[in-house]
Amino acid sequence: MQERNAERTKARILAAAIDEFAARGIAGGRVDRIAEVAGCNKAMLYAYFGNKDGLFDAAFSASVAEYLDEVGFDADDLPAYAGRVFDYFEAHPDRLRLSTWYRLERPHGQPLEAIVAVNASRLGELQRGMRRRVVPRVFTPVSLLSLIQAIATSWSSMNPEYGADEPNATMRRRAVVVAVQKILS
Structure with missing residues (x-):
């Protein structure tokens, strides 16, 4: 029982x-x-995660795992993947902010195993898709994945003056994101 409580x-x-x-x-x-929000003392937090950086690494890795569970990845249908990325960050803007903080505050830090593993997996899937000719060879796998993710999250970083409050704005922005297939043609 003690382990479940931990x-x-x-x-x-x-x-x-x-x-x-x-x-x-x-x-x-x-x-x-x-610690206050979690209902524990700081000593317990340090016992579990070592220090603030260790806690951030664990929190960011947990956030990435949740994202991957919800979004998935399918190299055979990149527009659908781009749409799911868009949907996820529309529903969870805090997770996009967390990723932004990671990139801003850890540009040269020790790579997190969770990120390295997921990137290797997705890049491998893109390479296999290119060999099967399901994924166009217009870009390298790294460039392609970066481009899709940038397109899928681009609306979140736009100024509100770009019409986010207009009727059907989310559906129209999503339609632009899933048009990623046109870039690949």
Whole structure:
């Protein structure tokens, strides 16, 4: 029973850390706020995750795992993948902020195994798709994946003056994102 309580406590800490770091970044995130929201003391947080950087790494890795579970990846249908990425970040803008903080505050940090593994998997799928001629060879796999992700998340970084409040704006923005197939032709 004690192990289940430890797992629940870790899950509460990770959820609180994801929210804190998404809102304030690594530098602005406060361990005391995370511990308070998680309903534990800071000593427990340090016992589980070592330090603030370790906690951020664990929180970001957990966020990536949730994203992957929901979005998936299919090299045979890249427009659908782009649409799912768009949908995910429309529903979870805090997760896009968390990713942005990761890129801003850790541009040269130690690579996270979760990120390395998922990128290797997706790039491998793109390479196999190119060999089968399901994925056009217009770009390298790295360039193609970067381009699709940039297109799928581009609307989230636009100024609100671009009409996000117009009727059907989300559907129209999504239609632009899934038009990624035209770029590949």
